Amino acid sequence: MINRVTLVGRLVRDVELKYTLGGTARAWFNLAVTRNFKNANGERDSDFIECTVWGKSAESFVNFTCKGSLVGIEGQIRTRSYEKDGQKVYTSAVSVDSFALLESKAITDARRAGQPVTTAGKDDNVFVAAGNGENIDIADDDLPF
Template identity: 45%
Template sequence: MINNVVLVGRMTRDAELKYTPSNQAVATFTLAVNRNFKNQNGEREADFINVVIWRQQAENLANWAKKGALIGVTGRIQTRHYENQQGKRVYVTEVIADSFQLLESRAKENQAANQASMAQHAPYFGPTTPMDVSDDDLPF
């Protein structure tokens, strides 16, 4: 069987770094990945993909990659479920990352993050592909 994922996108927020009771680092974040096509209005859409990364890679990501950073991620898709407080089964699909790589210089990353912060309803997801997405549209 093959379960291999490669993603390139921008972080929608800083990674949330936590530690398990056995002191294992784990970071979670969401990656905005542009689709390869435009919608009927000629606009490019994006998928917002939840990612989990463990151990030293989690600490490195939390220290070096911030909101707006363009990163590449390799890993696998994992599904799980749990019962919420109302007793309803909730299914979760996420990417478990094995590694990540920063894909642009720190100066460009800061520029992208600043442009995303300045544009209230058009976050910056690429050099020539602004999107009309408000914070209310984000799944987190």
């Protein structure tokens, strides 16, 4: 069976970070992913997808993102259930294996400071963090597209 998900979208709010009793970091967030087609009003709808990332990757994700950040994630869909008012409720979320930050640090810092964000004159480097937490700097010239 195959259970792989790749998404690119924007963070709906700042990422929440908590630690388990054993000290493992857990971050969760909602990712707004715009659909490729327009609705009857000529507007694009978005899906809001719950995501979770664990460990050192969770701490890195929180440190380098904020509400509105453009990110790419890869992971697996996980479903869980719980009881609420005598009914069994099922929820699904993406368990993130790796992520890519698709905006420069300057843009993220501007968002955090509440300043208007523009892409004109942006930094050409993109910070990418793999699931193992290592940092990679990639310039636009290095990309095949």
